[in-house]
Amino acid sequence: MGIRERLSGNEAVAYAMKQINPDVMGAYPITPSTEIPQYFSAYVDNGEVDTEFIAVESEHSAMSTCIGAQAAGVRAISATSSCGLCYMTEMLYVAASCRLPITLSVCCRALSGPINIHNDHSDAMGVRDAGWIMLFAETNQEAYDNYLQAMRIGEAVGLPIMVCQDGFITSHAIENIELVETDKVKAFVGQYRPKHYLLDPDESVSMGAFGMPAYYMEAKRQQAQAMIDAKDVIYKVGREFGEMTGRTYGLIEKYMMDDAKTAIVLIGSSAGTAKEAVRQLRAQGKKVGLIKVRAFRPFPSEELAEALKGVRAFAVMDKDDSYNAHCGPLFAETAAALYAAGVREPRGVNYIYGLGGRDVRVDSIKQVFAELDKIAATGYAGQTYRYLEVRE
Amino acid sequence: MSYSLKENVMRPERFAAGHRMCAGCGSPIAVRTVLRQLEPGDHAVVCSATSCLEVSTFMYPYTAWKDSFIHNAFENAAATLSGVETAYKALKKQGRLDDTYKFIAFGGDGGTYDIGFQSLSGAMERGHDLVYVCYDNEAYMNTGIQRSSSTPHFADTTTTPAGSVIPGKLQQKKNLTRIMVAHGIPYVAQTTFIGNFKDIAEKAHRAIYTPGPAFLNVMAPCPRGWRYPSEKLMQITKAAVESCVWPLYEVVEGKYILSYEPKNKLPVEEYLKLQGRFAHMFKPGNEWMIDQVQQEVDRNWQELLASCGK
Numbered sequence: 001m002g003i004r005e006r007l008s009g010n011e012a013v014a015y016a017m018k019q020i021n022p023d024v025m026g027a028y029p030i031t032p033s034t035e036i037p038q039y040f041s042a043y044v045d046n047g048e049v050d051t052e053f054i055a056v057e058s059e060h061s062a063m064s065t066c067i068g069a070q071a072a073g074v075r076a077i078s079a080t081s082s083c084g085l086c087y088m089t090e091m092l093y094v095a096a097s098c099r100l101p102i103t104l105s106v107c108c109r110a111l112s113g114p115i116n117i118h119n120d121h122s123d124a125m126g127v128r129d130a131g132w133i134m135l136f137a138e139t140n141q142e143a144y145d146n147y148l149q150a151m152r153i154g155e156a157v158g159l160p161i162m163v164c165q166d167g168f169i170t171s172h173a174i175e176n177i178e179l180v181e182t183d184k185v186k187a188f189v190g191q192y193r194p195k196h197y198l199l200d201p202d203e204s205v206s207m208g209a210f211g212m213p214a215y216y217m218e219a220k221r222q223q224a225q226a227m228i229d230a231k232d233v234i235y236k237v238g239r240e241f242g243e244m245t246g247r248t249y250g251l252i253e254k255y256m257m258d259d260a261k262t263a264i265v266l267i268g269s270s271a272g273t274a275k276e277a278v279r280q281l282r283a284q285g286k287k288v289g290l291i292k293v294r295a296f297r298p299f300p301s302e303e304l305a306e307a308l309k310g311v312r313a314f315a316v317m318d319k320d321d322s323y324n325a326h327c328g329p330l331f332a333e334t335a336a337a338l339y340a341a342g343v344r345e346p347r348g349v350n351y352i353y354g355l356g357g358r359d360v361r362v363d364s365i366k367q368v369f370a371e372l373d374k375i376a377a378t379g380y381a382g383q384t385y386r387y388l389e390v391r392e
Numbered sequence: 393m394s395y396s397l398k399e400n401v402m403r404p405e406r407f408a409a410g411h412r413m414c415a416g417c418g419s420p421i422a423v424r425t426v427l428r429q430l431e432p433g434d435h436a437v438v439c440s441a442t443s444c445l446e447v448s449t450f451m452y453p454y455t456a457w458k459d460s461f462i463h464n465a466f467e468n469a470a471a472t473l474s475g476v477e478t479a480y481k482a483l484k485k486q487g488r489l490d491d492t493y494k495f496i497a498f499g500g501d502g503g504t505y506d507i508g509f510q511s512l513s514g515a516m517e518r519g520h521d522l523v524y525v526c527y528d529n530e531a532y533m534n535t536g537i538q539r540s541s542s543t544p545h546f547a548d549t550t551t552t553p554a555g556s557v558i559p560g561k562l563q564q565k566k567n568l569t570r571i572m573v574a575h576g577i578p579y580v581a582q583t584t585f586i587g588n589f590k591d592i593a594e595k596a597h598r599a600i601y602t603p604g605p606a607f608l609n610v611m612a613p614c615p616r617g618w619r620y621p622s623e624k625l626m627q628i629t630k631a632a633v634e635s636c637v638w639p640l641y642e643v644v645e646g647k648y649i650l651s652y653e654p655k656n657k658l659p660v661e662e663y664l665k666l667q668g669r670f671a672h673m674f675k676p677g678n679e680w681m682i683d684q685v686q687q688e689v690d691r692n693w694q695e696l697l698a699s700c701g702k
Contacts, residue, residue, distance in 0.1 A: 023482040026475060052482045054474065057514030061471035064464055064511065068475025071462050072437070074482055076475065094464055198437050198460040198476055199483060201491040208463035209452035 002178035002245060009137070009170035012144035012177055013079070013105050013163070014039035018049055019185040020151065022103075023074035026054040026065030028084060031117045032167040033107035036079035059084035063091035063102075070100040071207050073197030075151065077102065081167055082109035085123040089130065092160070096131025097223060098207055101154035101161065101192075104132070105147065108268070108319075109167040110356040118357020119167040121267060121319040124296075125329050131223055133161040133230050134297040138253075138271040140165075140175040142294075145247055148180065149237045151189055156233045157226040166269040168357070180245060188244060231298045251300035253292040254307055256282060260289030262372035263308060265334055266317040267293045270353075270360050277365035288369050299333050305341030308334075312376035313347045315368050317388070319354045327385050328352055347381040353388035364389055397588040403428050406436070411456040412448035416622020418585065418612025418629070419445050419527040423498060425589055426525055426608070427459070429597040435459060435493045437476050441469035441503030444534040445527065467507040469497040470515035470524055477520045494600050495522035501542035502532040505568050516575045516605045523599045526568065527612035537617040541566040544637075545688060546681050547669045549617070554672035559681060564688055572607040573643045579604075581642035583651070584611035584629040591640055591651055598642070611638045619668025631663040636693040641700065648699040657693075660686045 007015065014036050017025070025044075027037035037053070044053045056062045062078045069076035080088060085106060095102050108124050110116040124134060133154060137143035143165040154161035165171055180188070196205045211219055235250055242248025253271070256278050257263060264274055271292040281288045291307050293300060308314055316335075318328025327335075331350035338346070351368055354360045368388065375381050406427040413420045423445065430436055436459040440446040446463045449456040464472040473495050483489040499508055504526040512524055531549050532538040538551040544565045548554040552561040569582045579602040581595040592610065599606035611632055615622045632638035635658040640651035661682055664670040673681045 023486075024475065024478050026478075050482065050486055052478045052485075054478055054518065056471065056474075057510060057517070061468060061474075061511050061514055064468035064471035065475030065478065067464055068439070068462065068472040068477075069479040069482075070475075072476040072479035072483075074479040076479070090465060091468070198462060199480060199489060199493060200460075201435060201489070204435075204458060204460045206450050206455035206457050206461040209450050209455075210447045210463075211452050215452045 002180050005177050005179050006174050007140060007177050008035070008172050008174050009140040009143045009165045010035035010107065010172065011039060012140050013147050013165070014043070015179065016144050016147040017077060018043045019182045020148070020189050021049045022051055022077050024052050024054065024065070024069035024076045025078060026056050026062040026069070026076065027078050028056050028059045028062045028080070030059070030081050030084040032109060032171045033079045033081040033084070033105065035171070036105055059087040060091060063088040063095065066102045067091060067095050067098065067100055070102050071098060071197065072199045073194055075192045077104070079105040079107070081107045082111055082123045085127060086111065089127050092127050092130035092132060094208070095160045097219065099158040099223070099226070101151065101158060103150045103154060104160065104162045106162050106164040107167040107171040108164050116356040117167070119169050120355045120357065124162065124164050125320040128297060128329060131159065131227070132297060133159050133227070133295070135161065135163050135295055136267045136293065137163070137165040137170060138269055138292060140170050140173070141177050141247070143170055144177060144179070145241065145245070145249065148185055148188065149241050149249065151192070152237045153230060153233050155192060157230045159226050159230060164268070169269040178245070184244060188241070227298050234295055234298070249294060251295040251298070252303045252307065253294060255290040255292065257289035257291060257307055259287050260310070261287040261312050262369060262376055263289045263291060263311045263314045264317060264365065264368060265291045265293065265304065265314060265330065267296065267330060268319065270317065270319070273360055273362055274365045277362045277369065280362065281366065281369055286369070293330065299337070301333070301337035301340060304334050304337045305343050308338060308346055309343045311346045313372040313381070315349050315351050315372055317351045317353050317368070321352045321355070325385070347375045347379060349375065349381050349384045349386060351386050351388045358389065395590045395594060397590070400428055400589070400593055403432065406430065406458045408456045408458060412451070413444065414615060414622070416615040416625050417444070418529060418610070418614070418625060419500070421585055422525065422527045422592070422610040422612045425592050426496065426596040429593055429600055430494060433492070435491055437462065437473070437493055437495050439464070439469045439473040439476065439497045441497070441499035441508055442466040443500040443503055445498055445500070447534065466503050468511045469499045469503060469508060470512040473497045473522050474515040474518065474520040477522050496600065497522060497524045499524070499526055500533065501526060501528045501530055502540045505542040505566055506540050513575065516572065516577050516607065519604055521604055523606045523608060525608045525610060527610050529612050529614035529617060530565070531614070531617050533614045533617045542568065545685055546673055548672060549669070559672060559678065567692070569609045573646070576646065577605045577607065578602050578645055579606040579642070582609045582638070583640055584632065584638055585626055586630060586633055586640070595642055617669065620666055624666060628663070628666050631658060631666060634658040635660050635663040635689065637663050637689055639693060639696055641696060648696070648701070650696070650700040650702065660689050
C-alpha cells in the first residue's frame with residue numbers, strides 16, 4: 001500500500017525526482033514549472049539527494065548541460081514550461097539524435113503572444129517532432145506516476161522523454177495522491193547503465209558527429225525505430241507499474257467507450273472534466289465516451305483507430321492550434337491514424353479549446369457532445385475546424 | 393620543470409593527423425598544443441562548438457580525437473562541458489570513478505564572442521573546473537568569412553565588404569579577454585604561436601591545472617579569411633605580438649601579468665600589410681584608416697600596461 005499524501009503536481013514531480021535521486025539537474029526558472037527545481041534545490045541543499053544542481057543562465061543551457069551530463073554517463077533531468085521549452089528546442093533535437101535518455105518535466109503553458117502564463121499545449125505541441133517520447137498527465141497522481149515510469153521507458157530505447165502536465169491546473173492545485181515507497185521506487189527505476197559514455201576510463205568515445213548524406217539518413221531511421229520500439233516498452237513498464245501500485249498505464253485511456261456512439265479525444269487535465277460530462281450524459285442514457293491520449297509520442301495510431309472505429313461521430317479537442325487554416329495537431333494525427341487503418345465511417349471534427357487558460361467546464365464538453373449528436377444524426381460534419389467558446 | 397619544445401612535441405598526440413583542417417590554419421595548432429599540456433596519465437573530455445574544427449575533425453565515421461569528445465551545437469560548448477564536468481563531480485562524490493579527468497572546450501570567435509557568449513559567461517560564473525579555449529580567427533570562417541564581434545576594425549569580410557561607401561567593418565574588435573577577466577575567474581590568458589611555443593604551452597598547462605574555470609584566448613589565423621599564404625602563419629602571429637595588436641598576457645586571480653613587451657614596438661602596417669583582408673587600407677587616400685587603427689592599438693596597449701602596473 002502506498003503512502004497517502006496531499007501534493008501539488010509540482011511537489012509530486014519534485015518528490016518523484018527525490019525518490020529516484022538522479023545525478024545531475026540543470027534548470028532555469030519559468031512559470032509554472034519553477035517550483036520543481038525550487039523544491040528540488042531544497043533537497044539538494046539539505047543533503048537529501050546526491051544530485052548536483054546546475055543553476056544555469058537559460059533553458060538553452062539547461063538542456064545543453066543535461067546533454068553533456070547524460071553523455072558523460074549519468075542521469076540528467078530538467079523542468080521547464082512555455083517559452084523555456086521553445087528556447088530549448090534546438091537542443092531537444094540534439095538530445096534525441098544523440099540518443100540520450102534525459103528526463104524533462106514540462107508544465108504546459110501557452111506561448112507568447114500575447115504573453116500568458118496559463119495552461120494550454122502550444123509549448124509541448126511545438127516540439128512534437130523533436131524526437132522525444134511525450135507522456136501527458138490528467139491528474140497530479142498521473143504526473144507522479146508518469147515520472148516514475150519515464151526513465152525506464154527512455155533508457156530502454158535510448159530516447160529522451162518529456163513528462164507533461166497542465167500548468168497551474170495540476171502543477172499548482174493540491175490533490176490527494178498516493179506515493180510509492182522510496183525503496184520500491186528505487187527498485188522499479190533501477191540503475192542507469194549506458195553502453196557508451198564520455199567518462200568511461202576504458203574507452204574514449206566521440207559523440208555528436210558531423211553526419212553527411214552518406215550516413216545521416218541511417219541515423220534518423222534508427223531514431224525512428226527507437227520511437228516505434230517505445231510503444232511496447234510503454235505498455236510493459238505501465239503493466240509492471242500496475243503490478244506494483246494497482247495503477248496500470250498504456251498509450252491511451254478509454255472511458256465508457258465500449259458502446260459509445262459519439263466520443264471525444266483529448267489530452268491532459270480536461271479529461272477529468274470530460275469524464276464528469278460523460279457520466280452526466282450517460283445518466284441521461286446517451287451513449288458517449290472519452291479517449292484520453294497519454295502518450296502523444298509515440299502516437300497511439302492503432303489504438304485510436306480501434307477505439308474510434310465503432311463511433312458515428314467524434315471530436316478531437318486540441319488545446320493548441322497549428323494555424324494551418326485546417327486543424328490542430330491531435331486532430332491531424334488522429335485523422336491520419338483512422339485513414340491509415342482504413343476506418344472511414346466516423347465523422348470527425350476538431351475543436352480548438354482552452355487556449356491561454358480559457359476555462360473548460362463540464363458544460364463546455366456537453367456542448368461538444370450536443371454538436372456530435374447532430375453530426376451523428378445527419379452524417380454531416382460541416383465545418384470541421386472549430387473554436388470552442390470564443391467571442392467572434 | 394623548464395619548458396622544452398623537443399620534450400613537449402615528443403609527448404603522445406591526443407589529436408590525430410588526417411583531419412581535414414586547411415594547411416596554414418591556426419586552429420589545429422592551438423588544439424594540438426593545448427592538448428599536449430595534459431599530463432600523460434590524465435584523461436580529458438574535449439568539447440567543440442560547431443565550427444571548422446568540429447566538422448573537419450569528426451566527420452562520421454572518423455574522429456581525430458583520442459580523448460572522449462562531444463560536439464553539441466554552435467552556441468553551447470561551455471554549457472555542454474559544464475554538464476560533463478558536473479557529471480564527473482557527481483560520479484566522484486558517489487565514489488563511482490577513480491580516474492582523473494580534465495575538461496577542455498574549443499570554440500571559434502563566432503561561437504565564443506557572439507552566439508556562445510551567454511553560455512560561456514554562465515559557465516564561468518558558475519565556477520566549473522574547465523578550460524574554455526577560443527581559437528580566435530576573427531570572423532565566421534566556417535560559413536564563409538562573415539564578420540563577428542571579434543573582427544578587427546576595417547577588415548574586409550563577406551558581410552563587411554570593403555565597398556566604395558563603407559570601407560570594411562565599421563566597429564572595433566570586442567576585447568573578450570578583458571571581459572572574461574571581469575568574471576573574476578582564477579585564470580585568463582591571451583596567447584598565440586610564438587617562437588618555440590613556450591608561451592602558449594605554459595599558459596595552457598596553467599589553465600588546465602588551475603582549479604576552477606579558466607579562459608584562453610588564442611589568436612589563430614585563417615589563411616582563407618585573412619588572405620595570406622599558408623606558410624606565413626607564424627610571421628603573422630609574430631607581427632601581431634610585436635605590433636601589440638595581440639599582446640601576450642595572463643591574469644592570475646585578478647592580477648595582470650604581461651608575458652612579453654616588444655623592445656621595438658612595430659607599427660601596425662607591418663601586421664596589416666601581410667593580409668589581404670586589410671589590402672584596401674593601403675590604397676592612396678586611405679591612410680587615415682591605418683592611423684586610426686594605430687591609435688586604437690596604442691590606446692589598448694597603454695590600458696594593458698596600466699593594468700599590469702607598468
